[in-house]
Amino acid sequence: MPLLTNPILPGFNPDPSICRVGDDYYIATSTFEWYPGVQIHHSRDLANWALVTRPLDRKSQLDMRGDPDSCGVWAPCLSYADGQFWLIYTDVKRKDGSFKDAHNYLVTAPSIEGPWSDPIYMNSSGFDPSLFHDDDGRKWFVNMLWDHRARPLLFAGIALQEYDHEQRKLVGPVKNIYQGTDLKLVEGPHLYKRAGKDGKPWYYLMTAEGGTGYDHAVTFARSRNIDGPYETHPEKYVVTSKDKPLNPLQRAGHGDWVETPDGRTYIVHLTGRPTTQKRRCVLGRETAIQEAEWRDDDWLWLKHGTNVPALHVDVPGTRDEDAYWAEKRYEFASGSLDKDFQWLRTPETERIFALEGGKLRLFGRESIGSWFEQALVARRQTHFSYDAETEVDFYPGDERQMAGLTAYYSRYNFFYLAVTAHSDGQRELLLMSSEMSFPDGKLRFPAEPVPIPNNHPVRLALTIRGNRLQFFYALEGEHLKPIGPVLDASILSDECGGHAEHGSFTGAFVGMAASDLNGTAKPADFSYFLYRPVRDPSDRYEV
Structure with missing residues (x-):
């Protein structure tokens, strides 16, 4: 055996x-x-x-x-x-x-x-x-x-x-x-x-x-x-x-x-x-x-x-190795979230999400990384290499409203590709990161914002291959194309969690997030979520 x-x-x-x-x-x-x-x-x-x-x-x-x-x-x-x-x-x-x-x-x-x-x-x-x-x-x-x-x-x-x-x-x-x-x-x-x-x-x-x-x-x-x-x-x-x-x-x-x-x-x-x-x-x-x-x-x-x-x-x-390597596509029509998903801190789930019309609706609350009430629903990263994808239907009015796809460890360690808007209301894609080298929590912007039409849902995706992370997006009828540079996925780790040794205790997640810093709880609808494990020769100790 x-x-x-x-x-x-x-x-x-x-x-x-x-x-x-x-x-x-x-x-x-x-x-x-x-x-x-x-x-x-x-x-x-x-x-x-x-x-x-x-x-x-x-x-x-x-x-x-x-x-x-x-x-x-x-x-x-x-x-x-x-x-x-x-x-x-x-x-x-x-x-x-x-x-x-x-x-x-x-x-x-x-x-x-x-x-x-x-x-x-x-x-x-x-x-x-x-x-x-x-x-x-x-x-x-x-x-x-x-x-x-x-x-x-x-x-x-x-x-x-x-x-x-x-x-x-x-x-x-x-x-x-x-x-x-x-x-x-x-x-x-x-x-x-x-x-x-x-x-x-x-x-x-x-x-x-x-x-x-x-x-x-x-x-x-x-x-x-x-x-x-x-x-x-x-x-x-x-x-x-x-x-x-x-x-x-x-x-x-x-x-x-x-x-x-x-x-x-x-x-x-x-x-x-x-x-x-x-x-x-x-x-x-x-x-x-x-x-x-x-x-x-x-x-x-x-x-x-x-x-x-x-x-x-x-x-x-x-x-069962086939089960371990199986792709998981999460749909939201059942009326309850799959057990793989969790959210942060709050027991009052009705304030941050709902399952409506076959979609996951996130109500924009506080900023990503808030210790109190943020709308972020995610699952664990359980493989060294994987693909993730979702589709978001979201029409922000200004730069304080955003929703999208995140690879997340903690308030100081995350990557976030969000649909947001310029101050004139024009939708755009904004790639943000918060890393250990900026312990004050200030954002970095690895790429210039990308203007997108003010209609239709947007597909967002990412790939992680060991320590290499790349985001992608696609408008209606288009194929996925990269946005921003290859990022260092290894910062989503205990060793980079914003604390000294013995101070960060969780692990990397990937999921969906929405914020409304205007305080109006603007909703964002997500059609599905995909997690696909990938066998990569560089992953020495993969199960």
């Missing part, structure tokens, strides 16, 4: 939390400022995964308006106990500077599709929370502790506190149970219980360390008591690429593990696949998988004999 090529969840899918219910596996991943919150994928063979739900889909559960870039939903934890699913998540309201405002919540559901409950507030002492269900019926909440006073690091260890579900709150004392290793930045805790070779139970603690950059790692520790003391794994890190800069899977860390019905053990972890000599991860932080084994010393080790993540892994299933 052929080996699976990592990652299993390509594109922006970081901080995986995995659980098994019978023969079904589920992975929850972070969504940050993208709405609805938390992605949950399903598989029955660990090779083929399908997005089944984003459970945080209403205002009572999540409202991220005003959350800065790379804030919002961090590191969910998905578990199954007492006949229902439990989902823990953080909504981060501030991350830069000495303070972090990180609020932790719990929602539950009888099935993975829902209905998911309104949230129960847990605490705000730190992020990356998880919930452990002990076999005596007690439940334990763990999260990293944030200390704004600490120097030079603000990560104060892993906190443990009991959770009482009848009272819907945390109870009893808080204990700091683990301070991590000399790699520092300990976060992402998950607790487990497993019998050792002597039949006595061990409590195991899996954490993330080293930040989210190239020193990231999965640390493992254990104790005979849930509240410690915890001893660290003999190798410290069960998964890391930090000392192997040429390994195709970099930034490996933030893991969780699961056992199959036949007793095999797998670790899922986030990873990044850098491209170009500048080592930029355009696809963001993805989810990979490694087979592991329990040895006679009661420690978990990667089965292939080193803690460096393997590109190729033996899993029960075989990936």
Whole structure:
């Protein structure tokens, strides 16, 4: 049987939390400022995964308006106990500077599709929370502790506190149970219980360390008591690429593990696949998988004999390659958006889009990159090379109204080809970019505006081949033709996200946007959206 090529969840899918219910596996991943919150994928063979739900889909559960870039939903934890699913998540309201405002919540559901409950507030002492269900019926909440006073690091260890579900709150004392290793930045805790070779139970603690950059790692520790003391794994890190800069899977860390019905053990972890000599991860932080084994010393080790993540892994299933490379043409006649699409921050979707007359109508709101209310509907970039295309029917009155096609990472990192107008009302195409080299958010204009007739829809397209991005357009009855120069697509990456290392956490998207800076919510209608993966020989580590 052929080996699976990592990652299993390509594109922006970081901080995986995995659980098994019978023969079904589920992975929850972070969504940050993208709405609805938390992605949950399903598989029955660990090779083929399908997005089944984003459970945080209403205002009572999540409202991220005003959350800065790379804030919002961090590191969910998905578990199954007492006949229902439990989902823990953080909504981060501030991350830069000495303070972090990180609020932790719990929602539950009888099935993975829902209905998911309104949230129960847990605490705000730190992020990356998880919930452990002990076999005596007690439940334990763990999260990293944030200390704004600490120097030079603000990560104060892993906190443990009991959770009482009848009272819907945390109870009893808080204990700091683990301070991590000399790699520092300990976060992402998950607790487990497993019998050792002597039949006595061990409590195991899996954490993330080293930040989210190239020193990231999965640390493992254990104790005979849930509240410690915890001893660290003999190798410290069960998964890391930090000392192997040429390994195709970099930034490996933030893991969780699961056992199959036949007793095999797998670790899922986030990873990044850098491209170009500048080592930029355009696809963001993805989810990979490694087979592991329990040895006679009661420690978990990667089965292939080193803690460096393997590109190729033996899993029960075989990936459907045809599905991975399939073109997707999205139509808008069904009355609901395809699950591939997300938008930014707001739960009040009726203010930014509607499906009317077989089209996606975007209501122009704030500027592209707004932290509050912008009309931008997009899907993840999941391949190093692809084509995208749409058709927009839009008649702006002046330069403050615009709608079109965008390749987007964050407010400071995007490319945008928009139908807009000159101050005299004459329609034109305007190519805009915002790049890391302009951290004040000022736009660049890589090409002169192109006047277009004041009637008929306009086709807009782009191609990305590795780090090369080219926009195109076509008027009615015409073939697509290029507009502007070839642009550097690699800026749509964590490494160029407008923050220092460990500060940008999402991934590249491509989609449709509309703005009306006059405040009149002028609509733009999009007929379809096309995403076509392309096999390009220059993509070394394509799945």
